[in-house]
Amino acid sequence: MKSIINLLVVFLIITSCNAQKPISEVKKTDSNDQNNPKLVVGIVVDQMRYDYLTRFDSKYGDGGFKRMINEGFNCKNNHFNYIPTYTGPGHTSVYTGTTPKYHGIIGNNWYDKETKEMVYCAQDDNVQSVGTAHDAGKMSPNRMKTTTFGDENRLFTQMRGKTIGVSLKDRGAILPAGHTANAAYWFHGRDEGVWISSTFYQNELPKWVSDFNASEAAESYLKVWDTYYDISTYTESGSDENAFEGGFKGKEKATFPYDLAKLKDDNRGFDILKATAYGNSLTTDFAIEAIKGEQLGQDNITDVLTVSFSATDYVGHNFGVSSKEIEDTYIRLDKDLERFFKFLDQQVGEGNYTVFLTADHGAVEVPSYLQSMKIPSGYLNNKETRTRFTDYLNAKFKSSDLIENISNDQIFLNRKYIDSLGLNINDVQEAMVNELIGYKHVEKVFSAHTMTTSNFTNGIESLLQNGYNQKRSGDIILVADPAYISYGKTGSTHGSGLNYDTHVPLLFFGKGINHGETYDKTVIPDIAPTISALLGISFPNAATGKPLGFVID
């Protein structure tokens, strides 16, 4: 009897499985609807070193960086895992979950081996500007070879989940938002001071963008930039007047206050805003309007907003890591973040959105400052290196025409010419490596042959390999000594595989995020798989990072 009942139960189960269920009975799974955040906001702070979180800690309020730390997850040992640490590769790696080796954005600009000319990472001559008559809008992600998590979210939701990208810099808006973005917007300064886009996304600006531009929001920030708190309390940075910073044209000393309305004409018009703390406030204003205008986070289908704060990078390049200007820029960014999170609480609802914050690279302390403190550092004399190398080529190969281009610490060889001389490309590369390693402040030199025939698992070598794209990268790759840069004697820059360039913040908070912190090493390509895992969607197609399981609820 029991077995008959069992059979009957099995029969009932089978028939009920075959029957179509009404939609209301379909069990909701983790990978859709209300368990997911309504909105994911990715924030990249351009040139933010990890220690900007800790150095200025006493100046931050509870609603910005500290809210992310106090409510969310803090990955304290987060690094870039490739060279070069520049803006284009940085933004791309955050959102694609991989490195230049696969996503193909090997620099901001690089030498194109096919067309034999320098190209820009977001340049696209096949599209037109939208919102300006200038060429500043002829941009798209066409050189990025792989998908972002935003792209995967678009595919997963059958294009119902939106993606919008926002940044002062075109590349900071375009690359994160991906190929399927509804739109990316960036700032065009000069005499216009407007947010623009390209025909890659749409043929005209939506009303909310034209309205924003017409509101003269940019104009309103052409005011005096003084420190947020009394400058005497800024003990976390060096003296306001020092020999290590650039400053603005038309003002003799690089000291507070800065009258931006007055300085505007000598500093490319509205572009002056980019190099002040107000550039980030303007970005925040625009991001808020984007959420309202595009109705992001208003239904159960996850939308994605990518925001990049670029002013921090311009200020760092101009004034340096230890400047009062950098300190004030971070104090004010913290206020902008607080305002932004409060807006999200109210517009999308507290607990309905997820935010992560990281950087696209760090920055070196100004080498001339380090030298004054007796730390080994300095400036590379590229002219001297070039002359010596040309002399070597003429002596060894009877010609210097073997070189096609030198850029981004890489040498591109004229392979056809080398072939016509009857020389073997690998032999030529090896000879050059042996020559160049003898030069001043050259710490390491590698050939393309080595990059493609070895498998490095740690050290600078593995960082170079993760940044090496066989199709696009050069024949010889040089690495300079720590804190030696090709740059002017004032201000900071970046690009290396050293800790000052690789160690950046990684904070998560909001829906689905655990509270905690870790010193376990995480790498930038882990971010996109973590967000993908949170949303239950496919990883970006070439992702090499791993989801950070301890971060997700």
Ligand SMILES: [Zn+2]
């Ligand atoms: Zn930079």
